[in-house]
Amino acid sequence: MDPRVVSELKKLLGAEAVLHRPEELLLYEYDGSVEIARPNCVAFPRTTSDVVGIVQIANRYQVPVVGRGAGTGLSGGALARQGGILVPFSRMNRILEVDAENQRATVQPGVVNADVSVAVAHLGLHFAPDPSSQRASTIGGNVSENSGGPHTLAYGVTTNHVLSLEVVLPTGEVVRLGSPALDSPGYDLPGLFVGSEGTLALVTEVTVKLTRLPEAVKTLLAIFDTVDDATETVVDITARGITPAACEMLDGWTIRAVEAYVHAGFPVDCAAVLLLEVDGLRQAVEQHAEDVADVCRLHHAREVRVARDEHERALLWKGRKNAFGAVGRLSPTYYVQDGVIPRTKLPDTLRRINEIGTKYGFEIGNIFHAGDGNLHPIILFDAREEEQFRRAVVTADEIIGFCIEMGGSITGEHGVGMEKDRLMPLLFSEDELNLMRRVRDAFNPAGLLNPGKIFPTTKGCGEIHVRPLPVAGASRA
Amino acid sequence: MSTAGATVGSRLADIVGPQHVITDPARLAAFAVDNEKPSAAVSPQSSAEIVEVVKFAAKDQLAIVATGARTKLGIGLPPRQYDIALDMTRLDRVVAYDPGDLTLSVEAGIPLRKLGGILAEHRQFLPLGVPYLSQTTIGGTIASGVDSPLRQMYGTARDYLLGMEFVTGEGVAAKSGGRVVKNVTGYDIHKLMIGALGTLGIITRINFKTFPTPSASRAFVATFQTVERACGMRNRVAQSPLAPMTMELFSPGVAGLFAGKAAAQIEPNSMPENVISGTRWTFTMGFSGNENTLKRYETDLHKMAEECGAVDLVVLSGSQIAAAFARKREFVPIALSSSPAATILKMSVLPMRMAEALATAARAAEANRLPWVAMARGVGVIYFAVLPTERNEEAKQQAAHASNQILAACAALGGQASIPWCPTEWKSALKVWGLERADFVQMQKLKNVFDPRGVLSPGRFAGGI
Structure with missing residues (x-):
């Protein structure tokens, strides 16, 4: 990269807002995925006009620009795959406006997800999308990835809660998309930009909906002696039209990892638990909790515990939301998948994942958004051993292949990023990928914004890992 | 029958069979959009046939308007060009319905009422309590962007639409999204198609999340x-x-x-x-x-x-x-049929500003001596209907004055408004799509991607897209 990029960035932002020495860049070659890619420099904007300035410099020297929130993403979305300028939004972290009466908030992209809910809790409101990373991950990152979370089962994912965006296009233009009022006449541009993984624009301001906190909440822990009983329970709850606020499953292997770390009170001798939550009016919640517990018992739940107070409830959720941290203690590397299947296929799919794990010699843990059919199988391996890494990827690809065979998807909430780009042809035809490429090119014509993401890259295009080709169930079926 | 109609008709007959092509001007009147009649109407039965029709139209520089039950073709500006009505009603199958998963995939031409019956057998429903319910198709409902009182609880179609298949203006059959309830694979192109009046693509198939029918x-x-x-x-x-x-x-x-x-x-x-x-x-x-x-x-x-x-x-x-x-x-529809020149504004404001918006709109109508009625949804969306007793030049001027004042008032209240319904001959005098928007250029970019030659409903959308 032209050394003048760094000097121009320093002139624009001040020397303390630009990192470029190799030891400073180390931290920024990672995110929550198993990928690695090092930027040439890191620039921290404080204002929208700083972002415009960064984009203009990138244009002048034709270097890539990649936005970044907290770097908790699991698909390599916030990595500078082809080098260039990495732009963390951590200094644009102000809540600009809370309009409690209209249930809106306008925030900068670097605001941490949980901080929005904390800031409006005294008004009886919260920001509903709650990714497990919510204590670290930012609204900007959530918008880019269209993040979900346990409570999106009832409340919807990020895109359902975003009304308006201010974005900086790769040309340096600042554009406002959508409106704080509903139903802007015209194409649903926020609908397109949310979840576009930083390939269309850099987001500099977000107006979100705030949701009223429920009057009553009940959290249940249903304990099962077989995985099949737990998955059949989820199928039955869904089919009966009971929509809990959350319906999470942890298998025995994951529970034991979590208990050793968090001590959340999960029973370590069971095969699976369902963490279920119902919320709403007091009168409705009582009945809903009963209905849910009845279905669990019908499917041989050994025990259905109801959290007695806020402390117990918080502990159960702490166990769930720190599960990946717990798993991280067990192995040098883990690989989390994000496949989605129709809920009716849950029992078959969990059995198949187990078989695939056995076939490749991995124990696979499962902790996931069962109510949405959004799986997160965790494969533990040692990335330092090339053979293990390859085997882990083949295992993951076979699981994803099975999800596609079931009529599902390769990612429910983590994004395609640089991790699953090569799997896109399993879901989309060349025509469809070309159409999406043209949408990208319409806004990002020079391809400087987050290059090497979403779309399958061809060889020699700056790829960092040469990965084995996918072994997809779909293509062999 | 015109010569142009005969030529177009015979080419279309090659694609779908002569029994599915109409060229008789009397019968084509039913397909008029803002008094513009097409030279032919064609009823394909598959996405593949639609691809052929679009490719033919693109090559011969003809313009297509896709139609369902034809109840909402008055929304938007008059088409700049209109040669072929693409009648979608033969694509009316349920492709997949998994009640246990609460997911549904249907072809665009299925009548909403028929679909409601199928879902009701499983005590499920789609929260689309939309106007013209007894006639409308699902494709027309989505393409026109009409809303439902049930949006208070369930949101709008963008909140429960899982994926879509469509044919672009270049005759490319494509899809976005999927059939599962959570999915972030690729761009959410299907969201762009909602309310786009078919200007970006012809919707052929739509996947939905369904909902359990409430007990009481x-x-x-x-x-x-x-x-x-x-x-x-x-x-x-x-x-x-x-x-x-x-x-x-x-x-x-x-x-x-x-x-x-x-x-x-x-x-x-x-x-x-x-x-x-x-x-x-x-x-x-x-x-x-x-x-x-x-x-x-x-x-x-x-x-x-x-x-x-x-x-x-x-x-x-x-x-x-x-x-x-x-x-x-x-x-x-009730308001439209109650006046010879009903003009209905759709106003969106922040919910707490509704009283102000309604009072301002009422003053604007009354200052211009126009009778009016209004329905305001709790989410901040207002249907404000001015109901002139005459359809003449004077009423048109009054409606133009009143609506301009209302559009400006909505902008001042942090929202926006448009005029989805008004007499055709008033459209040149009224700001049908509301005030010009800052993101118009971005919309044009999308039109250029999906329909570079302007084959699909040209001119009907915001800014004449």
Whole structure:
């Protein structure tokens, strides 16, 4: 990269807002995925006009620009795959406006997800999308990835809660998309930009909906002696039209990892638990909790515990939301998948994942958004051993292949990023990928914004890992 | 039959068979969009046939408007060019329905009423209580972007649409999204197609999340002396833990409209008497749940209504709800048929600014001597209908003045407005798509990607896209 990029960035932002020495860049070659890619420099904007300035410099020297929130993403979305300028939004972290009466908030992209809910809790409101990373991950990152979370089962994912965006296009233009009022006449541009993984624009301001906190909440822990009983329970709850606020499953292997770390009170001798939550009016919640517990018992739940107070409830959720941290203690590397299947296929799919794990010699843990059919199988391996890494990827690809065979998807909430780009042809035809490429090119014509993401890259295009080709169930079926 | 019609017709007949092509001008009148008649109407049965039709049109520089039940073709600007009506009603299959997963995939031409029947067998439904329900297709509903009173609880189509298949203006059959309830694979192109009037693609298949039918429901109705008080009731509910399924406010004139002949033709079940006031503002709210929950709603709502100064209040149940809901759902067609020149604005403002928006709109209509009625949804979306008694130049000028004032007022209140329905010959004098928007250029970029040659409904969309 032209050394003048760094000097121009320093002139624009001040020397303390630009990192470029190799030891400073180390931290920024990672995110929550198993990928690695090092930027040439890191620039921290404080204002929208700083972002415009960064984009203009990138244009002048034709270097890539990649936005970044907290770097908790699991698909390599916030990595500078082809080098260039990495732009963390951590200094644009102000809540600009809370309009409690209209249930809106306008925030900068670097605001941490949980901080929005904390800031409006005294008004009886919260920001509903709650990714497990919510204590670290930012609204900007959530918008880019269209993040979900346990409570999106009832409340919807990020895109359902975003009304308006201010974005900086790769040309340096600042554009406002959508409106704080509903139903802007015209194409649903926020609908397109949310979840576009930083390939269309850099987001500099977000107006979100705030949701009223429920009057009553009940959290249940249903304990099962077989995985099949737990998955059949989820199928039955869904089919009966009971929509809990959350319906999470942890298998025995994951529970034991979590208990050793968090001590959340999960029973370590069971095969699976369902963490279920119902919320709403007091009168409705009582009945809903009963209905849910009845279905669990019908499917041989050994025990259905109801959290007695806020402390117990918080502990159960702490166990769930720190599960990946717990798993991280067990192995040098883990690989989390994000496949989605129709809920009716849950029992078959969990059995198949187990078989695939056995076939490749991995124990696979499962902790996931069962109510949405959004799986997160965790494969533990040692990335330092090339053979293990390859085997882990083949295992993951076979699981994803099975999800596609079931009529599902390769990612429910983590994004395609640089991790699953090569799997896109399993879901989309060349025509469809070309159409999406043209949408990208319409806004990002020079391809400087987050290059090497979403779309399958061809060889020699700056790829960092040469990965084995996918072994997809779909293509062999 | 014109020569052009004959040539186009025979080419189309090669694609779909002659029995599925209409070139008789008398029959083509039914496909008119803003008085423009096409040279031919074609009824394909598959996405592959649509691809062929679009490729032919693109090559010969012809323009296509996709149609369903043809109930909402008046929305938008007149087409710049219109050669082929693409009748979607033969694509009317349920492709997949997995009640256990609460997911559904249907072809675009399926009538919404038929679909409702299929879902009802499994005690499920789509929250699309949209106008023209007895005729409309799912494709037309989505492409026109009309909304439903049920959006209060369930959101709009963008919130429960999982994926879509469509044919672009270059004749490329493509899809986005999928059939599972959570999915972030690729761009959400299907969201762009909602309300796009077919200007980006011809929707061929749509995947939805379905919902369990609520066990029991009631409706609460209260009347208020002023719009401020009625909106006060809306605000009071919004700040409570109650979770309404529907929430609407009606202006005093709506009572007459709902009791009238036009309403009876559209919805034969008669409106329960003395529910909507002819002289006051009416607040209505639907809710559901078990017996205890229903009681809780009734108690809380009575208390709130009294605090907010309600004049009288009533709780509806059973068939009364159905009759009242149907009128609310069909507000637009009822208003359209009640005046020779009905002009309906759709206003969006922040919910707390609704009283102001309604008062301003009322003043604008009255200053221009135009009768008006309004239905305001609790989420901040207002249908404001001006109902001139004559369809003439004077009324047009009055409607133009009033609507310009309303558009400006909405912008000042942090929102926006458009005029989805008005007489065709008034469209050049009215700002049909509202004030110009800052992101118009971005919309044009998308049109250039999906339909670079302007084959699909050219000119009908915002800014003449």
